[in-house]
Amino acid sequence: VKESDLHEWLRDKIPPGKGVLLGIGDDAALLDGDGPLAAASDILVEGVHFTRPEAGPDQIGAKALNRNLSDMAAMGLEPRWCLVSAAVPKGTTEKFLKTMIESMTAAAGRFGACLVGGDTARSPGPLVVDVTVLAPVGELSPVTRSGAAAGDRILVTGTLGGSSLGWHLDFVPRVSEGVHLNRHARPTAMIDISDGLDRDLCRILDASGVGARLDGDRIPLSQAARRLSARTGRDPLDHALTDGEDFELLFTVPPERAAGLESSDELAVPVTDIGEIVPRGTRIVVRGGSGFELKGEGFDHTF
């Protein structure tokens, strides 16, 4: 596959997106920004975030995009524009690349976002895909990690743990939920769980200068966490706390705005109240009569 041929196909393939003044094919894309803007990047590496042929081109493309959309969900914002860069191993087929790109455009399009630019190069090693996503803030207020206050409830979407059994390739980013929560529940802090509940909650606690008391019996365990537990012999709760790649939203909200969220019909995914923000110094998971400390640990890349 020649890069120049791929780019020609891309220019024809990519539909003109919302607010795109100039799309793929010049030195830069021109975007119709208006006011503050959120920007995030996430890099996906073969052999680390996926392996082939376990993951097909459609899943690789979807995961690359969806991880980034999940970052915008965690800000409570609507992703709008994506730039995709790929380092492509020799021998990659045209069909593989086109399927991967089509999967990305579909993943973006699902939430009204589009591809506006990027780059490709040859890779002498693994397939690497880096995505940058941009979101105009518009009339929304971005939700950071730093606003949690003692007394806030801690909630999470969906179920946690065992993502490696398949969810990590097939998840749907909680974009609709993030925006809905931002509009209606106004979380004081929010993050998407990419490195495990333990570590990602600690990120909120660090940024907000507070502590947390989790109710271990209320942490929603996925079927996959239970299945994985049967293999590993580890407590399913441990999987839920540390596996990572759940891509669920973890957020904090004052009790009066938390009430009703668990039984809301307006969210397509269940939401569970799993504990309380407390003053700094306490980071504990209580289960039965005993408790154990959060470690701030989960997935961490080591170079």
Add this chain to the structure above:
Amino acid sequence: VKESDLHEWLRDKIPPGKGVLLGIGDDAALLDGDGPLAAASDILVEGVHFTRPEAGPDQIGAKALNRNLSDMAAMGLEPRWCLVSAAVPKGTTEKFLKTMIESMTAAAGRFGACLVGGDTARSPGPLVVDVTVLAPVGELSPVTRSGAAAGDRILVTGTLGGSSLGWHLDFVPRVSEGVHLNRHARPTAMIDISDGLDRDLCRILDASGVGARLDGDRIPLSQAARRLSARTGRDPLDHALTDGEDFELLFTVPPERAAGLESSDELAVPVTDIGEIVPRGTRIVVRGGSGFELKGEGFDHTF
């Protein structure tokens, strides 16, 4: 090196930049955008764009950033915000990574831009660095590739060819020149030469629907093109036309606005008039009494 430790260092290291409402450390950066915005990405791969130890961490960081700044120079815009993603091989030292990052912040800072976010992951293969650069359009008009018209002069900054002998690691992107030209000469089309004069000029010709007649004797040959020619036995002009990674600006401008550019004191780098835009159908380099066709060829990645 643990990713979490590196990120902590980064948060402390990176100074708050212009228009950065929220920098490194949350799910996304928040940027004080206001109106249209340009966005571009460029990916740098070990073994393709550089090799180690020929290139040190400072040169790798600078090249990763400068290639992107060069894209914004080609739009005639001032780069403002950069997101950097890196896939990092096992065993990479903390010193290497920090030197690379400091080189990126210096390269960005040279033109008033700053790092606002990104991502890191482990690489089982080469070092890969992808950069996305954002530029608010502000009061400027972006210069695309598509506005060249028959009769326009074709000009280029600096000298061309032989970049592989060292310039590709040490070049200074023509950001100041791009913005100055945009303000004062208002080019009808502009591109930065990354894949060779032949191929990149043809990109302008394709986008603008025009042809070109280059004066082969006026194409500015670099010392490196001559040195490389002595090794390869190829005409230095051939190196200037096809080597790539010159990162000089190639632009078109009506004759009345081209006059004086070659002798201007206001540009820190020489500018040379190398030919004329003509109606479509002609793509020729004239030298002495004869001529040869542009091929639209130069560097192309093959996967």
